[in-house]
Amino acid sequence: MPDRIDLDSDLLNYIIKNGFQPGDRLPTISELQDPNNLGISVSKVREQLEVARALGLVEVRSKTGTRLKEYSFTPAVRLSLFFALATDLRFFEQFSALRTHLEVAFWNEACARLTMDDLAELRQHVGAARAKLSGQWIRIPSEEHRAFHLGIFKRLDNPFVLGLLEAYWDAYEAVELNRYADYAYHQQVWDYHERILDAICAGDFDAAKTAFIEHTRLLRHQPRMQDMESPVEFSSEVAE
Amino acid sequence: MPDRIDLDSDLLNYIIKNGFQPGDRLPTISELQDPNNLGISVSKVREQLEVARALGLVEVRSKTGTRLKEYSFTPAVRLSLFFALATDLRFFEQFSALRTHLEVAFWNEACARLTMDDLAELRQHVGAARAKLSGQWIRIPSEEHRAFHLGIFKRLDNPFVLGLLEAYWDAYEAVELNRYADYAYHQQVWDYHERILDAICAGDFDAAKTAFIEHTRLLRHQPRMQDMESPVEFSSEVAE
DNA sequence: AAAATAGGATTAATCAGATGAATAGGGGCA
DNA sequence: TGCCCCTATTCATCTGATTAATCCTATTTT
Structure with missing residues (x-):
C-alpha cells in the first residue's frame, strides 16, 4: 500500500484526502480559500481548478459550483496528444x-x-x-x-x-x-x-x-x- | 492536413501558431499579457501556464522566464494515472x-x-x-x-x-x-x-x-x- | 588582472480586492 | 398553477501590490 501518492496539487490532494466521490460537489472557490480547506488565494485555487478541468477531473460551472466527474483517462491523453500533433x-x-x-x-x-x-x-x-x-x-x-x-x-x-x-x-x-x-x-x-x-x-x-x-x-x-x-x-x- | 487543431488554451495555441521549438524561451508573463500576444490578464496567463506546466510542456522559472520543453507524453499520463490510483x-x-x-x-x-x-x-x-x-x-x-x-x-x-x-x-x-x-x-x-x-x-x-x-x-x-x-x-x- | 561579492533590476509567485457575467431560486402576477 | 422577473450567489476576469528568487553588473578584494 502506498505511503502517499503526491499529486503535486493542493486541490487534487484535497479531493483525495476528503474522499470526494464522482458526482459530489466541491466547496465553492471562496470556501476553498478558507485556511481549513486549502488556505490559498483565488488565483491559486483557480490555477489548480484549471488543471483539474483540463484533465477532465472536475466540471466547474457558474453558480452550481464544481462537480467531481467520473474518472476518465481520455482528456489527459487527448490534450497532450493534440499538442504533439499540433507541433x-x-x-x-x-x-x-x-x-x-x-x-x-x-x-x-x-x-x-x-x-x-x-x-x-x-x-x-x-x-x-x-x-x-x-x-x-x-x-x-x-x-x-x-x-x-x-x-x-x-x-x-x-x-x-x-x-x-x-x-x-x-x-x-x-x-x-x-x-x-x-x-x-x-x-x-x-x-x-x-x-x-x-x-x-x-x-x-x-x-x-x-x-x-x-x-x-x-x-x-x-x-x-x-x-x-x-x-x-x-x-x-x-x-x- | 488538419484545418486547425484547437487546443482549448490560448497559450498552447499561441505556442503552436508562433512556431516555438523545444528549448525556446517564451515571452515573459507581462509580455504575454500584451494584446499583440495573448491579451489576457496575469491570472489567466498563469492558469494556462500552470496547465502547460502540469502537462510537462513548459518549464517556468523565475527570472529565466518560460522555456518550451521537449515533448513527452509521460507527465500527462502520470498525472491522470496518479489521480486515479489515489482514488x-x-x-x-x-x-x-x-x-x-x-x-x-x-x-x-x-x-x-x-x-x-x-x-x-x-x-x-x-x-x-x-x-x-x-x-x-x-x-x-x-x-x-x-x-x-x-x-x-x-x-x-x-x-x-x-x-x-x-x-x-x-x-x-x-x-x-x-x-x-x-x-x-x-x-x-x-x-x-x-x-x-x-x-x-x-x-x-x-x-x-x-x-x-x-x-x-x-x-x-x-x-x-x-x-x-x-x-x-x-x-x-x-x-x- | 582575476575572482569574489554585494547591490540593483527583472521576473515569477502569491495575494487581496473589485467588477462583470451567468445562473439558480424565490416571489409576484396573471 | 404556471410564467416571468428580480435578486443573491457564484464563477470569470482583471488590476494592482507585495514578496521572493534569480540574473546581471559594478565594485571591491586579493
Whole structure:
C-alpha cells in the first residue's frame, strides 16, 4: 500500500484526502480559500481548478459550483496528444501504431464481453453507414466508423485502454478533418467491418482480429482519397 | 492536413501558431499579457501556464522566464494515472495489464533497435542488481528493475508507448513504496532478466518475449514479500 | 588582472480586492 | 398553477501590490 501518492496539487490532494466521490460537489472557490480547506488565494485555487478541468477531473460551472466527474483517462491523453500533433503531424503515425497494437492486444477480451444488444448496436452502425453511401465523396472517418470500433471495446473494463482509443478517434477526426473518400473506398471499409462483426457474432474472435488487422492495412494505404476545401496551414497568419 | 487543431488554451495555441521549438524561451508573463500576444490578464496567463506546466510542456522559472520543453507524453499520463490510483488502487491492475500488452506488442521492434552499447548497459543493470542482493529484504521494484525494462524500449521511436511505460514505473514505485521481497525472490527475478537479455543478445527476440511473459506471471503472484514500516492509509488524518 | 561579492533590476509567485457575467431560486402576477 | 422577473450567489476576469528568487553588473578584494 502506498505511503502517499503526491499529486503535486493542493486541490487534487484535497479531493483525495476528503474522499470526494464522482458526482459530489466541491466547496465553492471562496470556501476553498478558507485556511481549513486549502488556505490559498483565488488565483491559486483557480490555477489548480484549471488543471483539474483540463484533465477532465472536475466540471466547474457558474453558480452550481464544481462537480467531481467520473474518472476518465481520455482528456489527459487527448490534450497532450493534440499538442504533439499540433507541433508535428508525424506524431499521428506513432499514436496510430499504438492504437492498432492496443486493439489487437485487447481484442479477444473485449469481444468476449460484448452482449447481444451490443452486437445489435454494431450491426446498426454498419447499416447506418451503408445507408449513407452513395456516389458522392464522404468524409473519413465517419461517425459510424468511430462508433463501430469504439463499440467493440466499450465493455472492456480498462479505462486506460479505452481512454487511449477514444483519444485516438478524436485525433483522427481532427487530423483528417477535410479528408474525403469515394464510394468504392467506403464500400470496402464497411465490407471489412461487416466481416469483423460476423466473425464476432460467430464467436470466432481470432478471425475477427485477423480481419481487423487486414482492415488497418487498407486504411494505411488510403487509396482514392482527396482533400475537399482548401486546407489551412497551421502556421498561417490567417488561421485565426 | 488538419484545418486547425484547437487546443482549448490560448497559450498552447499561441505556442503552436508562433512556431516555438523545444528549448525556446517564451515571452515573459507581462509580455504575454500584451494584446499583440495573448491579451489576457496575469491570472489567466498563469492558469494556462500552470496547465502547460502540469502537462510537462513548459518549464517556468523565475527570472529565466518560460522555456518550451521537449515533448513527452509521460507527465500527462502520470498525472491522470496518479489521480486515479489515489482514488482507487485497483486502477493499478488495469494499467498494469496495459503495460504488459504494450511491451509484448512492441517487443520485437524495440529489441531490433538496441545497439551493442545498449545491451552492455542492460548487462550492467543485471550486474548492479545482483551485487546488491544479499540476505536482507530489498525494496521492489529496484532502480535497476525499472532501468532494465525501460532500457529495452529506450530506442523505440514512439513517445506514446514510452510515456505509458515510464508512467507505469513511476506508478509502480508510488504504489509499492514499502513493499520488500527477500533474496530468493529477487534472485528469481534477475534470473529471468538475464534470460531475457541473453535471448536478445542472441537475436532471438521471440524467446526473450516468452521469457518476459513468464516473468510477469512471476511478479503477479508476488511470493515472499512483505510491507516494511507501517504503511499509512490515504484517508488518514495524520498523512499530512 | 582575476575572482569574489554585494547591490540593483527583472521576473515569477502569491495575494487581496473589485467588477462583470451567468445562473439558480424565490416571489409576484396573471 | 404556471410564467416571468428580480435578486443573491457564484464563477470569470482583471488590476494592482507585495514578496521572493534569480540574473546581471559594478565594485571591491586579493
